[in-house]
Amino acid sequence: MSPFVAGVDADVRTTGRESEPEVFMGQILDNEPLSRTDIAFQAPTQIKFGVGKLANLGEELQIEDDLGDLARVVLITDAALAGLGIVDRIRSGFHGSHYDLVGVFDDVPSDSDVRAVDAAAAFVSENNAEIILAAGGGSVMDTAKAAAVVATHGGRVSDYEGLYIVPGPCIPIVAIPTTCGTGSEVSGGAVIKDHDARTKVILGSPYLFPRMALLDPELLRSLPAHLVAYTGMDAMTHAIEAFVSTDREPISEAIALRAVEMLADNLPLAVADRGNTDALSKVQIAASMGGIAFTNAVLGATHAIAHSIGSLHGLHHGLCNAVALPYVMEYNLRTCPARFAALALALGAERAGRTDAEFASEAVERVRSLNASIGIPGTFEGLGLEGDDATVGDITDAAMNDPCLAFNPRPSEYADIEILVRRCVTGAS
């Protein structure tokens, strides 16, 4: 017997063949084969977490070799956060350091826009910024990333649309998330709306990863309960979709599974009481973990449907994900029941001797219960959409062209997604 298993016989199973060594068998995913034999994992953003961390901003930047000698800082944020005092808090965080907050651009709309990017890029250039602070939600952080590209390399944001188009490093970004879901603080992507063309400009590049993500749960205390719920479920969707995607790999799935557990345990507490520092902290960290996971393993049909409904009906992205998630999980169950059984465990369900196939659906029920506990409606009809053929058809058409769909674990034709969308809207089977 191997010295590694001596004394723990109860946990040891063997294959019964003499030539094979005794092995431990996992209880979460057993020993399923790799779904990819070729893996490239990226998580270059340095994450600094701490309660009240923003107060030490100057010290946290100065200690880093590549940021310590820079001085000119531009803050990109939105008007609401500026009104809540984010500028003063950042100035205070720089107190006693050599950093100079040379400009504040607080004109990012709630839905990032190419015009806002152009304006922010011009502002960054005029102020000769050496560091960009991006304090806000996904719209602010994505605007800052795109502005950094344009300010560094010139042109317009549409010149860099697509994957791996950005030609080189950009002005470093320190992302300071004030919501708990987007994951943009650790991702190499940015989604910018072109409201005139009614399209989205999607950028993906290793040069878009923020240099640093500074996570301070104090910044979530003023977030309304419903936004903690929506953005928290956005994070949950990132983690679950990354865990089951066709491009999953063991590094991101480990991160995703723990993020699911942390969100299940803490999101209801954080929604109920933003004074609960421990719960807020774990939700915030889990959101970044979800971001790392989906940056590497990509997403799935929930995001394809949520992107479509969000653009067509103007609903909050996290809310759309939250409503669609249990229906898409149900749709995917049969493709990878062991994965959903693992998710059910992470979501707090008791296996009680059930097989993976029997237990997997518990994951769906746990997500439905979680949604209900934090005020998320069960269908899009509950948010004012109608289940008529035209509405369902428009959403399906858009979802069929969303790149996330290509990574959904269950392959799908148009008719499959049409049925799924109708279920998300009306709840009817």
Added chain:
Amino acid sequence: MINYYTRDWVEAVVSRLRESAEFRSAARKLNGTFVFRVLDGPGNHDRMTTWTFRSGECVDWTYESAATPWEAMRTAEYDNSWIMRSTCPYEMMADLNRGDMSPVRALASPRYQVEGRKTMLLQMMRALNLWNELAAQVEVVYDHDSA
């Protein structure tokens, strides 16, 4: 006009790839072998093409076909030295070439299979898009009996 997914068509696409300065510039990081298996095509034949690039130059290609179902080709193991291998029915490949189906829709479909180094494929996306554009510029007939 050239019959789609025949040896003549592959030759025409390779010529365009070799003549396009824009492609050679955009594709300078394109290296390795790409394999396409096209099932149930005209003349009741399956087809397989391979395209090998070195720094964006198409240095080698092959075209083979056999009566459908070409079992040896359909069941051949994936070779890890390739960048990717895709497999789909002829009709789907034709829809993609005509622009009647988006690549996303094909990738999501159970009828389209991709194996290989997906992360590297994403990094090569710009060159791959140009390759598709050049291929789509070849005037073709889709409904034919050649193999």
